[in-house]
Amino acid sequence: MPLQLAYAADLPQSANSVFILSADTKELSADLTDLPEAARQYVHEQLASEAKLITVNHFTHQHYFVVAAKKATPDLVAEELRKTGYQLHALLKATKVQELYIRDLTTAGTAALPLAEGIYLTAYQFEGYKTDAKSKAPARLARLILTGAGVSAEQVQELEGLLQGVYLTRDLVNAPLNKLNATQFAERMAAAGDEAGFHTEILDMMHIETLRMGGLLAVNLGSPEPPTFTIMEWKPENARNVKPYVLVGKGVVFDTGGLSLKPTPNSMDLMKCDMAGGAAVAGVLYALAKNQVPVHVIGLVPATDNRPGGNAFVPGDVITMYSGLTVEVLNTDAEGRLLLADALAFARKYEPEMVVDIATLTGAAARAIGKEGIVAMGTADEERLHQLKQAGHRVHERIVEFPLWDEYADHIKSDIADIANLGKTDAGAISAGKFLERFIEGYPWVHLDIAGPAFLTAPDNYRGKGGTGTTVRLLYDFLKAQVQGVIMVS
Structure with a gap:
């Protein structure tokens, strides 16, 4: 089955999630209620060191933080997010994440769709004609859910x-x-x-x-x-x-x-x-x-x-x-x-x-x-x-x-x-x-x-x-x- 895209109004706690931050973000939003103080401090330190892709492993679930790049045009910002989707997909594959929520916390509120696009296109696999069970693809990302007010169900369906x-x-x-x-x-x-x-x-x-x-x-x-x-x-x-x-x-x-x-x-x-x-x-x-x-x-x-x-x-x-x-x-x-x-x-x-x-x-x-x-x-x-x-x-x-x-x-x-x-x-x-x-x-x-x-x-x-x-x-x-x-x- 191909990767599925969906929309949800709310982000459940303890879900595998990626948060997209503006390029000038220094502090995390207070609504990240399930992020322990030690993890929050770690993310702050990573932001201070200008990290662009940050991972927090909660063992039961994963949190990822993506920092949108500063580029000359919105088109180039979107392209950089698609490329970040490619990098993020490798992390999702390594940890065998099968369902991921995407939450856009950027000021512009236009980052979720291009990031999802990059993940979706990276996730493509040609099924081919393999018959050997050992050569078949392992479990993979099956569902992307975009959340928040910056994106609509209609936009997700169109994408x-x-x-x-x-x-x-x-x-x-x-x-x-x-x-x-x-x-x-x-x-x-x-x-x-x-x-x-x-x-x-x-x-x-x-x-x-x-x-x-x-x-x-x-x-x-x-x-x-x-x-x-x-x-x-x-x-x-x-x-x-x-x-x-x-x-x-x-x-x-x-x-x-x-x-x-x-x-x-x-x-x-x-x-x-x-x-x-x-x-x-x-x-x-x-x-x-x-x-x-x-x-x-x-x-x-x-x-x-x-x-x-x-x-x-x-x-x-x-x-x-x-x-x-x-x-x-x-x-x-x-x-x-x-x-x-x-x-x-x-x-x-x-x-x-x-x-x-x-x-x-x-x-x-x-x-x-x-x-x-x-x-x-x-x-x-x-x-x-x-x-x-x-x-x-x-x-x-x-x-x-x-x-x-x-x-x-x-x-x-x-x-x-x-x-x-x-x-x-x-x-x-x-x-x-x-x-x-x-x-x-x-x-x-x-x-x-x-x-x-x-x-x-x-x-x-x-x-x-x-x-x-x-x-x-x-x-x-x-x-x-x-x-x-x-x-x-x-």
Whole structure:
């Protein structure tokens, strides 16, 4: 069972509890009635020595004291609390705490939710496929209860719904190909829709061929498994937007590189994560539906694996895309943009308010900014990009904008087709974005390249190891702010 979040008006005595203190706290609040004088003095001494995480062991229960950090912005204070949640989780695990109360004693009263968020995301474990009882996970934290006047039951419930969407995305990204081919991926997204309340339609091979989605079909040629094109829709009756927001996610469930075979190790062996963009779209829809956010959103996920078998497409092929444009294939490992291009052209039928695509698209993006950020580019106006960046700061999934200057169109010129699927040696992330731009018509668009942060080979605080679920919290925050009509600026 995943970790549960709950709300309680009061904090019971002798409960495992964490108290969050303001950065300038010198004395403990008098309402900590079950703290003996000796323990209170110990905490005072630790505060005087500027300790940030203090533990008091009462043997029957534990008390923890977290000191909120002084940072330049509230967003950075919240991020530091998430990281403290990661550190605190290690202590909870060591002492086998299964239920923890969180009480915010800070002046601002905004610390409980980010601390709980950090603990919750750290507590994620991919259940996997272990059968040996010795290898199964031991008893772990099962319940977090937030208390006090500074937080409401509705806020706690919303946070849980959002983080369940992150968990869903992580589970999908961490699943191997033999447990999650394109059909199984689509079925998992449909099951998530049934659970959360959004509608799902799965287009099979026949539908995809009828639509003439040449990019998706070309990439699928080498696979023994058929492709899918999943359409998810969350359209509540009280949706505040007239035109839908459309999210497009790359769904390459495994990428060998095709005939332009990737080297292994350190390249191909991690490619089960190449559908992280599609998984994120499912996670966002799940969170929006679970929390009944009044926004109309459509998710599009074209899915296949990319293999060198059978009648695989080859460098030099020319394919006709759903939009009618022709593409010269210079490298079969530049396949994600082919799937996305068909989906982006398909998105036009919805007359969208805005389209955002999410993809582990280029190693160039990862090399440029590492796992610390997300590369963005697009045709959306400065105000929308600013709003998206602000959402990135609030959830600490920060965005770095790359240009799409006209000169970059030269990078994808072809002698025999409208465009080529590969650019020059330089500016690889941008030439991929420039390729996608050719399929955009009639709507604002932003491309998010998540190749750096989507999958981590070593633990990175609350983001963990493996699939991180990146962009779920970002896009949830952004879309919620859009329909509220209020953009919270730090």
